[in-house]
Amino acid sequence: xxxxxxxxxxxxxxxxxxxxxxxCTQLVEKQVRTQLREQFDxxxxxxxxxxxxxxxxxxxxMNQLSRRMMVTGGNITGxxxxxxxxEVVERVEVEGDRRxxxxxxxxxxxxxxxxxxxxxxAWIVSAFEGLSARELESLHKLLGKVKQHNTVPTDKxxxxxxx
Numbered sequence: 001x002x003x004x005x006x007x008x009x010x011x012x013x014x015x016x017x018x019x020x021x022x023x024c025t026q027l028v029e030k031q032v033r034t035q036l037r038e039q040f041d042x043x044x045x046x047x048x049x050x051x052x053x054x055x056x057x058x059x060x061x062m063n064q065l066s067r068r069m070m071v072t073g074g075n076i077t078g079x080x081x082x083x084x085x086x087e088v089v090e091r092v093e094v095e096g097d098r099r100x101x102x103x104x105x106x107x108x109x110x111x112x113x114x115x116x117x118x119x120x121x122a123w124i125v126s127a128f129e130g131l132s133a134r135e136l137e138s139l140h141k142l143l144g145k146v147k148q149h150n151t152v153p154t155d156k157x158x159x160x161x162x163x
Contacts, residue, residue, distance in 0.1 A: 028127045035123050040116055045071075047120070049079050050088070050105065050113045059092055059104030088112060 033044050040047075052068050053060060062080070066073045080103055083089040088109035094100040105113060128136060 028124070031127060032120065032123055035119065036116070039119060040112075042116070045069075045075070046079055046083065047113075047116055049076070049083070050109060051117070053089060053103060053105045054110070054113050054117070057104065059102030061094070061100055061102055065103065083109070 029044070036042050036044060036047055048069055049065060052065055060068070062073055062076055065076045065080075069076065080089060080091075084091060087106055089103050090106050091101045091103055094102055131139065
């Protein structure tokens, strides 16, 4: 039984909506994880790390990756080690800091990520095929209002684009 099914009619409409959104998110994420594994023999965290590096061609330090992905440095190190072994990413020394290095996509990694990103986009588009263009636009606007209402002002730039 998914979380939405547990929401009974006596719950407020907002709670029922939250459970519906959570269920939909989990369903789409499960599909994406399955497709990444089947088509590319990779995981969502590896895809996410490569996506962060694709947005920063000069590379990122490990602590930057950790913050952007909201996971521990140990998780980033493990994923990075795997991707280095597969020659998808490389570690580059940081000038003036012998202890630090940047991680960046290799040429092979950029090509692989470009193909994965094209497929990822197709999977997401497919997940929303049940909605018309007008419904997609309306849902996007409504969720934007929820996001705006719940966003905490900060001086830090957002890592994620304004989606």
